Amino acid sequence: RKEVEQDPGPFNVPEGATVAFNCTYSNSASQSFFWYRQDCRKEPKLLMSVYSSGNEDGRFTAQLNRASQYISLLIRDSKLSDSATYLCVVNRGGGSQGNLIFGKGTKLSVKP
């Protein structure tokens, strides 16, 4: 089993749609979880951390299920500008962010 697995997509959705990305991780010792966004030919940028109780930032909601080792990202009311690759990121163990494992990413394309 890969350390971090994501559906590569692409997800092609119309503007205004709700879209959800899923991610699973293999290391039960991982304690820090993130979603990064990467635009084409650009560097990854932190979108949001994922907390045990779930957290929301505007149109974005992240959920964590430790028992199933599963992370999700929900985007509501999709905008054209949301088109990007979304990387699921997990630390290798402990609470440090110094040893991160990146998934391959899920590509999202929002169409008019």
Add this chain to the structure above:
Amino acid sequence: EAGVVQSPRYKIIEKKQPVAFWCNPISGHNTLYWYRQNLGQGPELLIRYENEEAVDDSQLPKDRFSAERLKGVDSTLKIQPAELGDSAVYLCASSPNSNQPQHFGDGTRLSIL
């Protein structure tokens, strides 16, 4: 605040040639990372520095890759000799410490002919 600066942005070389990448982290960031990102993949950590000390280089192919961070600020990553499979984007990131989020540079896109 200036971000992480990398140079060059692009590099094209023939196989077996040496190549070097340079990174200037955000001022005050003690932790510096080098990643390699292949097409369609997520970034993979090559080496992590805490100040001038390489604290994790377990995934650095030491037969041909080397890195240094003299004085705990700027860093260089070198490949000698380069192989066709080294074509990738090499990303540098920095953070205040290893418990803080990482900020990435634009990367160096390396093509080996």
